[in-house]
Amino acid sequence: MSTPILQTKSLCRSFGAVTAARDLDVTINPGEIVGVIGSNGAGKTTFINMVTGYLPPSSGQILFEGRSILGKPPRAIIRMGMARSFQVAQLFPELTVLENMLIALVAAEGPRPSFFLPMASAKRMRQAKELLAEFGVERFGDSVVSAVPQGARKLIDIAMALISTPRMLLLDEPTSGVSVEEKFGLMDTVMRAVRHHGVTVLFVEHDMEIVERYVSRVLAFYSGEIISDGTPAQVFADEKVRELVIGHGHGTEKKRNMA
Ligand SMILES: Nc1ncnc2c1ncn2[C@@H]1O[C@H](COP(=O)(O)OP(=O)(O)O)[C@@H](O)[C@H]1O
Ligand SMILES: [Mg+2]
Numbered sequence: 001m002s003t004p005i006l007q008t009k010s011l012c013r014s015f016g017a018v019t020a021a022r023d024l025d026v027t028i029n030p031g032e033i034v035g036v037i038g039s040n041g042a043g044k045t046t047f048i049n050m051v052t053g054y055l056p057p058s059s060g061q062i063l064f065e066g067r068s069i070l071g072k073p074p075r076a077i078i079r080m081g082m083a084r085s086f087q088v089a090q091l092f093p094e095l096t097v098l099e100n101m102l103i104a105l106v107a108a109e110g111p112r113p114s115f116f117l118p119m120a121s122a123k124r125m126r127q128a129k130e131l132l133a134e135f136g137v138e139r140f141g142d143s144v145v146s147a148v149p150q151g152a153r154k155l156i157d158i159a160m161a162l163i164s165t166p167r168m169l170l171l172d173e174p175t176s177g178v179s180v181e182e183k184f185g186l187m188d189t190v191m192r193a194v195r196h197h198g199v200t201v202l203f204v205e206h207d208m209e210i211v212e213r214y215v216s217r218v219l220a221f222y223s224g225e226i227i228s229d230g231t232p233a234q235v236f237a238d239e240k241v242r243e244l245v246i247g248h249g250h251g252t253e254k255k256r257n258m259a
Contacts, residue, residue, distance in 0.1 A: 003066045005030045005168050005200050006051060006082070011060035013046055013224075020046040021057070022224040030167070033191075034202040035211040035232070037245055038221030044204045047221070048170050052084045053077040064168070078108055083166035085157045085174065093146040097137075097156055100145060101128040101163055108164030128163065134193050135159040151182050158190055162197060169194065171203035175210060183207065187214055208236070208246065220245050 004027045011024040020043045028034055036044050049055035051062055053074040062069050069077050091100045105124050132138040135155040140148050148156060154174060161169055174190060175183045191214055194201050205211050211218060211232055218235040220228040222245060228238040235241055 002030060004028060004063070005032075005065055006202075007061075007063040007066075008051065009061040009063075011047075011050060011062065012058045013043075013050060013055065014058050019224045021050065021060075024060070024226060026219065026226065028168075028200060028202060030200050031198075032200055032202075032217055033194075033215045034217045034219060035215035036202060036204045036219050036221060037206070037208070037211060037235075037241075039245060042221035042245075043224040044221050045172055046224075048084060048172050048202075048204065052082065052170060075107065078164050078166070079110055081165075081167040082170070083161040083164050083168070084170040085161045085172065091145060091160075094144055096142050096144055097132070097148065098125070098128055098141040101131070101160055104160050105163045131159045131162055131193075132156070134196070135189055151178055151186065154178055154186060155189060159193075162193065162199070165197070166199060168200045168202070171201065173204050173206065175205065175207060183210060184213075212236070 006026070006028040008024050008026045011021055011026075012019070013021040024047065026047075036047070038044050046055065050057050051064075051069070053069060053072055053076070057070070064077070064080055064082050067080070069080065069082075072080075092103070095103075102124055105128065129138060129141060132141055135158065137152045137155050137159065140152055140156065145153070145156075154177070158169075158171065158174065161171075175186060178186055187210055215232060218228070218230065218232050219226050220235055220238070220241045222240075227244065228235045228241045230238075236246065
Protein backbone atom coordinates (compact mmCIF):
# COMPACT_ATOMS: atom_id res chain seq x y z
CA MET A 1 0.00 0.00 0.00
CA SER A 2 1.30 3.44 -0.87
CA THR A 3 1.34 6.18 1.74
CA PRO A 4 -1.88 8.22 1.80
CA ILE A 5 -1.36 11.73 0.48
CA LEU A 6 -3.50 13.14 3.29
CA GLN A 7 -4.55 11.54 6.51
CA THR A 8 -6.30 12.96 9.55
CA LYS A 9 -6.69 11.08 12.81
CA SER A 10 -9.31 12.00 15.41
CA LEU A 11 -9.21 15.58 14.16
CA CYS A 12 -11.31 17.89 16.33
CA ARG A 13 -12.06 21.57 16.41
CA SER A 14 -14.46 23.50 18.61
CA PHE A 15 -15.49 27.12 18.61
CA GLY A 16 -16.82 27.69 22.11
CA ALA A 17 -19.78 25.37 22.43
CA VAL A 18 -19.86 24.59 18.69
CA THR A 19 -18.09 21.44 17.52
CA ALA A 20 -17.07 22.17 13.93
CA ALA A 21 -15.01 18.95 13.57
CA ARG A 22 -15.56 15.83 15.63
CA ASP A 23 -13.08 12.96 15.42
CA LEU A 24 -12.47 13.21 11.70
CA ASP A 25 -10.56 10.19 10.36
CA VAL A 26 -9.97 10.87 6.69
CA THR A 27 -7.59 9.03 4.38
CA ILE A 28 -7.05 10.34 0.85
CA ASN A 29 -4.89 8.40 -1.58
CA PRO A 30 -2.83 9.89 -4.41
CA GLY A 31 -4.87 10.48 -7.55
CA GLU A 32 -8.28 10.66 -5.89
CA ILE A 33 -10.72 13.41 -6.82
CA VAL A 34 -12.78 13.94 -3.69
CA GLY A 35 -15.94 16.02 -3.39
CA VAL A 36 -17.00 17.35 -0.01
CA ILE A 37 -20.71 18.01 0.52
CA GLY A 38 -22.72 19.20 3.49
CA SER A 39 -25.12 21.99 4.33
CA ASN A 40 -24.00 25.37 5.65
CA GLY A 41 -22.16 25.09 8.95
CA ALA A 42 -21.41 21.37 8.53
CA GLY A 43 -17.67 21.91 8.98
CA LYS A 44 -16.37 21.75 5.41
CA THR A 45 -14.37 24.98 5.47
CA THR A 46 -13.10 24.23 8.97
CA PHE A 47 -11.68 20.96 7.64
CA ILE A 48 -9.91 22.68 4.73
CA ASN A 49 -8.63 25.44 7.00
CA MET A 50 -7.12 22.92 9.39
CA VAL A 51 -5.37 20.77 6.79
CA THR A 52 -3.88 23.82 5.06
CA GLY A 53 -2.56 25.35 8.28
CA TYR A 54 -4.95 28.30 8.50
CA LEU A 55 -6.69 27.05 11.64
CA PRO A 56 -5.15 25.04 14.47
CA PRO A 57 -7.14 21.92 15.43
CA SER A 58 -8.27 21.48 19.03
CA SER A 59 -6.80 17.97 18.92
CA GLY A 60 -5.89 15.19 16.53
CA GLN A 61 -3.32 14.62 13.83
CA ILE A 62 -2.82 15.69 10.23
CA LEU A 63 -0.32 13.91 8.00
CA PHE A 64 0.62 15.01 4.51
CA GLU A 65 2.44 12.22 2.68
CA GLY A 66 3.08 10.65 6.07
CA ARG A 67 4.58 13.78 7.66
CA SER A 68 2.84 15.79 10.35
CA ILE A 69 1.89 19.30 9.37
CA LEU A 70 0.59 20.28 12.79
CA GLY A 71 1.87 23.66 13.88
CA LYS A 72 3.31 24.51 10.48
CA PRO A 73 2.26 27.81 8.90
CA PRO A 74 0.37 27.77 5.57
CA ARG A 75 3.53 28.84 3.70
CA ALA A 76 5.45 25.80 4.92
CA ILE A 77 2.57 23.49 4.02
CA ILE A 78 2.42 24.95 0.51
CA ARG A 79 6.14 24.23 0.16
CA MET A 80 5.56 20.63 1.24
CA GLY A 81 3.22 20.25 -1.74
CA MET A 82 -0.31 21.05 -0.59
CA ALA A 83 -2.03 24.12 -2.00
CA ARG A 84 -5.46 25.66 -1.79
CA SER A 85 -7.08 28.09 -4.12
CA PHE A 86 -6.17 31.65 -3.30
CA GLN A 87 -8.94 34.09 -2.64
CA VAL A 88 -7.78 36.55 -5.29
CA ALA A 89 -9.29 39.45 -3.35
CA GLN A 90 -6.84 38.72 -0.53
CA LEU A 91 -3.83 39.03 -2.81
CA PHE A 92 -2.83 42.32 -4.36
CA PRO A 93 -5.83 43.66 -6.28
CA GLU A 94 -3.87 46.57 -7.69
CA LEU A 95 -1.10 44.38 -9.15
CA THR A 96 -1.50 42.50 -12.40
CA VAL A 97 -2.39 38.82 -12.60
CA LEU A 98 1.15 37.93 -13.71
CA GLU A 99 2.68 39.99 -10.91
CA ASN A 100 0.51 38.17 -8.41
CA MET A 101 1.54 34.83 -9.88
CA LEU A 102 5.23 35.70 -9.69
CA ILE A 103 4.82 36.63 -6.03
CA ALA A 104 3.05 33.33 -5.34
CA LEU A 105 5.77 31.44 -7.21
CA VAL A 106 8.63 33.17 -5.41
CA ALA A 107 6.91 32.59 -2.06
CA ALA A 108 6.57 28.89 -2.88
CA GLU A 109 10.27 28.62 -3.70
CA GLY A 110 11.18 29.31 -0.09
CA PRO A 111 13.29 31.89 1.70
CA ARG A 112 15.22 34.12 -0.67
CA PRO A 113 18.92 34.89 -0.36
CA SER A 114 18.09 38.52 -0.99
CA PHE A 115 14.83 40.37 -1.10
CA PHE A 116 16.20 42.41 -3.98
CA LEU A 117 16.80 39.51 -6.37
CA PRO A 118 14.68 40.02 -9.48
CA MET A 119 11.42 38.06 -9.36
CA ALA A 120 10.56 38.16 -13.03
CA SER A 121 13.06 35.67 -14.43
CA ALA A 122 12.32 34.38 -17.93
CA LYS A 123 11.71 30.90 -16.54
CA ARG A 124 9.16 32.07 -13.98
CA MET A 125 7.41 34.26 -16.53
CA ARG A 126 7.10 31.30 -18.90
CA GLN A 127 5.75 29.07 -16.14
CA ALA A 128 3.13 31.64 -15.14
CA LYS A 129 2.07 32.30 -18.72
CA GLU A 130 1.81 28.60 -19.52
CA LEU A 131 -0.49 28.07 -16.55
CA LEU A 132 -2.70 30.98 -17.55
CA ALA A 133 -2.87 29.59 -21.10
CA GLU A 134 -3.84 26.18 -19.78
CA PHE A 135 -6.79 27.81 -18.03
CA GLY A 136 -7.68 29.89 -21.09
CA VAL A 137 -7.07 33.19 -19.27
CA GLU A 138 -3.70 34.29 -20.66
CA ARG A 139 -5.31 37.44 -22.07
CA PHE A 140 -5.71 38.70 -18.48
CA GLY A 141 -2.02 38.38 -17.60
CA ASP A 142 -1.39 42.12 -17.72
CA SER A 143 -4.74 43.16 -16.23
CA VAL A 144 -4.86 44.33 -12.65
CA VAL A 145 -6.67 41.72 -10.60
CA SER A 146 -9.48 44.06 -9.56
CA ALA A 147 -10.40 44.56 -13.24
CA VAL A 148 -10.73 40.86 -14.14
CA PRO A 149 -14.30 39.54 -14.54
CA GLN A 150 -15.59 37.10 -11.91
CA GLY A 151 -15.59 33.91 -14.03
CA ALA A 152 -11.99 34.44 -15.18
CA ARG A 153 -10.95 35.29 -11.62
CA LYS A 154 -12.10 31.88 -10.45
CA LEU A 155 -9.88 30.23 -13.06
CA ILE A 156 -6.93 32.51 -12.28
CA ASP A 157 -7.43 31.72 -8.62
CA ILE A 158 -6.95 28.00 -9.30
CA ALA A 159 -4.12 28.55 -11.80
CA MET A 160 -2.32 30.51 -9.08
CA ALA A 161 -2.72 27.68 -6.62
CA LEU A 162 -1.03 25.34 -9.12
CA ILE A 163 2.00 27.57 -9.57
CA SER A 164 3.68 26.07 -6.52
CA THR A 165 3.45 22.64 -8.33
CA PRO A 166 1.47 21.05 -5.49
CA ARG A 167 0.71 17.34 -5.36
CA MET A 168 -2.58 18.06 -3.60
CA LEU A 169 -5.01 20.88 -4.17
CA LEU A 170 -7.94 21.91 -1.97
CA LEU A 171 -10.69 24.08 -3.38
CA ASP A 172 -13.45 25.64 -1.33
CA GLU A 173 -16.50 25.97 -3.56
CA PRO A 174 -14.73 26.56 -6.89
CA THR A 175 -18.02 27.13 -8.72
CA SER A 176 -19.67 29.48 -6.22
CA GLY A 177 -20.70 32.70 -7.88
CA VAL A 178 -20.33 31.15 -11.34
CA SER A 179 -23.45 30.95 -13.51
CA VAL A 180 -25.11 27.61 -14.22
CA GLU A 181 -24.12 27.93 -17.89
CA GLU A 182 -20.45 28.48 -17.05
CA LYS A 183 -20.05 25.88 -14.28
CA PHE A 184 -19.35 22.83 -16.40
CA GLY A 185 -16.95 24.68 -18.67
CA LEU A 186 -15.05 25.90 -15.62
CA MET A 187 -14.87 22.44 -14.07
CA ASP A 188 -13.83 20.84 -17.40
CA THR A 189 -10.93 23.29 -17.57
CA VAL A 190 -9.95 22.74 -13.95
CA MET A 191 -10.09 18.96 -14.21
CA ARG A 192 -8.10 18.87 -17.44
CA ALA A 193 -5.33 20.90 -15.80
CA VAL A 194 -5.45 18.83 -12.64
CA ARG A 195 -5.09 15.58 -14.58
CA HIS A 196 -2.29 17.06 -16.64
CA HIS A 197 -0.37 17.99 -13.48
CA GLY A 198 -1.24 14.72 -11.71
CA VAL A 199 -2.67 16.55 -8.71
CA THR A 200 -4.90 14.95 -6.09
CA VAL A 201 -7.94 17.16 -5.47
CA LEU A 202 -10.41 17.72 -2.69
CA PHE A 203 -13.11 20.31 -3.30
CA VAL A 204 -16.20 21.54 -1.54
CA GLU A 205 -19.21 21.68 -3.85
CA HIS A 206 -22.89 22.39 -3.43
CA ASP A 207 -23.99 21.39 -6.92
CA MET A 208 -24.71 17.67 -6.94
CA GLU A 209 -24.51 17.49 -10.74
CA ILE A 210 -20.93 18.75 -10.55
CA VAL A 211 -20.11 16.29 -7.77
CA GLU A 212 -21.62 13.41 -9.72
CA ARG A 213 -19.73 14.25 -12.88
CA TYR A 214 -16.24 15.05 -11.59
CA VAL A 215 -15.43 13.16 -8.40
CA SER A 216 -14.42 9.58 -7.69
CA ARG A 217 -15.36 9.84 -4.04
CA VAL A 218 -17.66 11.89 -1.84
CA LEU A 219 -17.36 12.83 1.82
CA ALA A 220 -20.65 14.00 3.32
CA PHE A 221 -20.29 16.28 6.33
CA TYR A 222 -23.02 16.89 8.86
CA SER A 223 -22.58 18.80 12.11
CA GLY A 224 -18.81 18.36 12.20
CA GLU A 225 -18.87 14.66 11.36
CA ILE A 226 -18.49 12.61 8.20
CA ILE A 227 -21.74 10.70 7.90
CA SER A 228 -20.99 9.03 4.57
CA ASP A 229 -17.90 8.25 2.49
CA GLY A 230 -17.98 6.43 -0.84
CA THR A 231 -18.61 6.74 -4.56
CA PRO A 232 -21.16 9.39 -5.58
CA ALA A 233 -23.70 6.62 -6.25
CA GLN A 234 -23.17 5.13 -2.79
CA VAL A 235 -23.28 8.43 -0.94
CA PHE A 236 -26.31 9.79 -2.82
CA ALA A 237 -28.19 6.56 -2.08
CA ASP A 238 -27.39 6.78 1.65
CA GLU A 239 -30.55 7.43 3.68
CA LYS A 240 -28.74 9.66 6.19
CA VAL A 241 -27.31 11.79 3.39
CA ARG A 242 -30.69 12.08 1.69
CA GLU A 243 -32.29 13.17 4.91
CA LEU A 244 -29.59 15.40 6.41
CA VAL A 245 -27.66 16.76 3.44
CA ILE A 246 -29.44 16.56 0.12
CA GLY A 247 -32.87 17.26 1.59
CA HIS A 248 -31.56 20.40 3.28
CA GLY A 249 -31.16 23.19 0.85
CA HIS A 250 -29.33 21.77 -2.13
CA GLY A 251 -29.05 18.90 -4.53
CA THR A 252 -32.69 17.99 -4.98
CA GLU A 253 -34.06 17.95 -8.52
CA LYS A 254 -35.68 21.36 -8.23
CA LYS A 255 -32.99 23.07 -6.25
CA ARG A 256 -30.02 21.50 -7.97
CA ASN A 257 -28.31 24.64 -9.09
CA MET A 258 -29.17 26.87 -6.22
CA ALA A 259 -27.25 27.05 -2.93
N1 LIG B 1 -13.93 31.41 13.23
C1 LIG B 1 -15.03 30.88 13.75
N2 LIG B 1 -15.51 31.30 14.94
C2 LIG B 1 -16.62 30.76 15.48
N3 LIG B 1 -17.33 29.77 14.92
C3 LIG B 1 -16.91 29.31 13.73
C4 LIG B 1 -15.76 29.84 13.07
N4 LIG B 1 -15.57 29.19 11.90
C5 LIG B 1 -16.57 28.30 11.81
N5 LIG B 1 -17.39 28.36 12.91
C6 LIG B 1 -18.56 27.53 13.16
O1 LIG B 1 -18.19 26.19 12.92
C7 LIG B 1 -19.23 25.49 12.24
C8 LIG B 1 -18.68 24.97 10.90
O2 LIG B 1 -18.41 26.07 10.05
P1 LIG B 1 -17.80 25.92 8.61
O3 LIG B 1 -16.64 24.99 8.68
O4 LIG B 1 -17.55 27.26 8.07
O5 LIG B 1 -18.99 25.21 7.81
P2 LIG B 1 -19.23 25.00 6.24
O6 LIG B 1 -18.00 25.41 5.51
O7 LIG B 1 -19.55 23.55 6.10
O8 LIG B 1 -20.42 25.85 5.90
C9 LIG B 1 -20.37 26.48 12.09
O9 LIG B 1 -21.26 26.30 13.17
C10 LIG B 1 -19.68 27.83 12.17
O10 LIG B 1 -20.55 28.80 12.68
MG1 LIG C 1 -17.76 26.81 3.96
